[in-house]
Amino acid sequence: MERLFYSIKEAFRLIITLDSEMLGIVSLSLGVSIAAICFASLAGIVLAYALAFRKVPLKAFVVSTMNTFMGLPPVVVGLVLYLLLSRSGPMGFMKLLYTPYAMVIAQVLLALPIITAMSHASLVAVRPAIKYAAKGLGASDAQASIAVVRYARYGIISSVMAGLGRVMAEVGAVLIVGGNIAGYTRVMTTTIALEYDKGNFELAIALGIILLLIALILNSALYMYQRKVYR
Amino acid sequence: MNIVLSNISKSYNGTRALRECSVAIEKGISTAVIGPNGSGKSTLLRIAALIEGPGSGKVSYGEFRSADDVKKLRQLIGVVLSGDTLFNDSVYDNVAYGLKIRKMNKNELRGKVSDMLASLSLSDKAGKHAMELSSGEAQRVAVARALVTEPEYLFLDEPTASLDPLNTEIIENALQEIRALRRMTIVTVTHNMFQTKRIADRVMMMYEGKVIEENITGAIFDSPENEITRRFINGIMVY
Ligand SMILES: Nc1ncnc2c1ncn2[C@@H]1O[C@H](COP(=O)(O)OP(=O)(O)OP(=O)(O)O)[C@@H](O)[C@H]1O
Ligand SMILES: [Mg+2]
Numbered sequence: 051m052e053r054l055f056y057s058i059k060e061a062f063r064l065i066i067t068l069d070s071e072m073l074g075i076v077s078l079s080l081g082v083s084i085a086a087i088c089f090a091s092l093a094g095i096v097l098a099y100a101l102a103f104r105k106v107p108l109k110a111f112v113v114s115t116m117n118t119f120m121g122l123p124p125v126v127v128g129l130v131l132y133l134l135l136s137r138s139g140p141m142g143f144m145k146l147l148y149t150p151y152a153m154v155i156a157q158v159l160l161a162l163p164i165i166t167a168m169s170h171a172s173l174v175a176v177r178p179a180i181k182y183a184a185k186g187l188g189a190s191d192a193q194a195s196i197a198v199v200r201y202a203r204y205g206i207i208s209s210v211m212a213g214l215g216r217v218m219a220e221v222g223a224v225l226i227v228g229g230n231i232a233g234y235t236r237v238m239t240t241t242i243a244l245e246y247d248k249g250n251f252e253l254a255i256a257l258g259i260i261l262l263l264i265a266l267i268l269n270s271a272l273y274m275y276q277r278k279v280y281r
Numbered sequence: 282m283n284i285v286l287s288n289i290s291k292s293y294n295g296t297r298a299l300r301e302c303s304v305a306i307e308k309g310i311s312t313a314v315i316g317p318n319g320s321g322k323s324t325l326l327r328i329a330a331l332i333e334g335p336g337s338g339k340v341s342y343g344e345f346r347s348a349d350d351v352k353k354l355r356q357l358i359g360v361v362l363s364g365d366t367l368f369n370d371s372v373y374d375n376v377a378y379g380l381k382i383r384k385m386n387k388n389e390l391r392g393k394v395s396d397m398l399a400s401l402s403l404s405d406k407a408g409k410h411a412m413e414l415s416s417g418e419a420q421r422v423a424v425a426r427a428l429v430t431e432p433e434y435l436f437l438d439e440p441t442a443s444l445d446p447l448n449t450e451i452i453e454n455a456l457q458e459i460r461a462l463r464r465m466t467i468v469t470v471t472h473n474m475f476q477t478k479r480i481a482d483r484v485m486m487m488y489e490g491k492v493i494e495e496n497i498t499g500a501i502f503d504s505p506e507n508e509i510t511r512r513f514i515n516g517i518m519v520y
Binding site: 179180182183184185186187188189190193197200201204 | 327330331332333352355356358359360361362364365366367368369378379382383426427430436
């Protein structure tokens with residue numbers, strides 16, 4: 051009991067004094083996840099648009115795969131990526147294993163299905179009349195496509211937030227391909243998962259609190275954004 | 282420029298909406314398009330307004346072939362489609378859309394939008410979200426959005442369907458006012474025969490994917506040549 055109180059007190063001390071090890075871990079976490087979300091959003095939204103409105107080979111297959119992969123177990127993604135990136139694997143020559151780049155790739159793979167599937171669902175819900183209306187007001191075909199994406203923006207932004215929530219909280223994939231190397235690939239979740247009993251209990255608690263705060267901020271932002279829409 | 286549609290056919294998943302339909306729309310004239318549900322009026326309007334390409338056949342504006350000059354021609358066109366077609370933005374942003382597309386500068390845009398809102402009695406609704414409007418207000422926004430760019434060609438698909446007489450009058454008056462200033466070409470799809478008489482110089486009667494009769498409004502109502510037209514405007518079932 052006393053040890054717990056001490057650790058919580060120490061955790062708050064770390065947060066309040068902006069401990070440099072802690073800050074390093076938090077900023078790497080945010081950096082990796084935000085980079086991954088940028089790539090995944092770009093690819094996911096374009097893919098979702100193509101699946102919604104263009105002729106795409108194997109469309110039904112791709113859509114159901116994306117829906118299935120929304121719940122992909124992170125450790126499986128980590129394992130597959132490990133096999134691909136490891137020295138003897140087909141992409142081993144790129145020397146990406148145990149680097150932040152490998153972690154970004156893993157998180158892109160985890161976020162892409164969520165962003166694609168959810169964005170696709172909101173894009174197909176946009177009636178053709180919206181595209182017609184844009185064209186009828188002078189829009190080029192490309193501008194009309196933008197009007198459609200804009201019409202679906204609330205769902206698309208929700209999908210990006212959901213993707214960010216997933217990759218921020220995920221531990222299995224980044225652990226396997228990142229390796230939890232102190233000062234290099236150690237992020238919030240891997241620190242919490244592996245460091246709590248190595249005298250880093252305080253740091254683990256501090257990071258847990260920060261992670262919760264980030265999740266809270268993300269979700270309230272999303273909630274307020276959605277409320278603005280459905281008011 | 283006159284609009285000429287020649288031999289237009291259009292199918293949707295096997296449903297033939299237009300069957301080798303040919304028609305000419307004279308510049309500066311207000312034309313009403315009438316005909317039973319499903320006769321292809323909305324399809325004809327979308328194709329004439331360059332929103333959709335024809336399955337087969339040709340659309341031309343004067344010497345311009347729509348296929349080659351869509352981008353340029355669309356700048357001259359304004360459309361009000363039937364049903365709920367507003368963007369999920371504020372009333373102001375909906376009306377500003379066409380001007381933004383045309384890259385009008387902010388100050389000029391602001392002036393045009395507020396003038397247009399005023400002429401459709403929408404000044405107090407500018408900040409409202411489009412989803413919060415009554416159907417009459419929404420329809421007025423759709424008309425304002427199409428008129429604000431001062432189009433040379435205006436296409437209206439049932440612009441006053443399900444509106445009360447007051448909302449109908451506001452819309453008809455706004456159109457009349459603009460037309461008094463500049464004689465734009467107007468094509469209006471309507472099921473309202475009284476409205477047809479009020480607004481149209483000429484009438485086109487559609488039936489089963491074709492224009493079966495076209496004439497000046499008086500002639501269509503007083504002495505229709507086609508038996509189907511005669512029965513339709515007299516409210517006798519034709520199908
Ligand atoms: N996007 C579409 N997909 C499938 N079928 C369509 C589509 N648009 C029109 N049709 C079909 O084409 C035919 C003509 O439709 P259109 O909407 O042009 O008729 P309309 O004369 O405007 O009818 P209404 O008076 O009911 O509005 C109908 O049989 C309709 O079912
Ligand atoms: Mg129609």
